[in-house]
Amino acid sequence: MINNKEKQKPRVALYLRVSTDEQTKGYGLTVQKEKLLAFVQSQDYSLEEKHTYTEEGYSGTLSIDDRPELKRLFTDAQNKEFD
Numbered sequence: 001m002i003n004n005k006e007k008q009k010p011r012v013a014l015y016l017r018v019s020t021d022e023q024t025k026g027y028g029l030t031v032q033k034e035k036l037l038a039f040v041q042s043q044d045y046s047l048e049e050k051h052t053y054t055e056e057g058y059s060g061t062l063s064i065d066d067r068p069e070l071k072r073l074f075t076d077a078q079n080k081e082f083d
Helices: 021-027 029-042 068-078
Strands: 011-018 046-056
Touching: 011 029, 011 068, 029 046, 046 068
Parallel strands: 011 046
Antiparallel strands: none
16 A cells, blocks of 8 residues: 555755856756756656746855855755755
């Protein structure tokens, strides 16, 4: 017998980021999102739109507190909004 927990799809989140104009060429936010959504679908994961975190123009060297979407992602993770 399969219980409900085994039937549930893993809930995932996406974090998309570019910090410079140069990074947007060839691997910008649109390309990142397309590739990640294809992966999510191929793995039969569950993704709510509110769990797609997008940051443009924030350096990866900044602290979490200085990156609003990354900070929101960490808060949502602590609240177990996704697996």
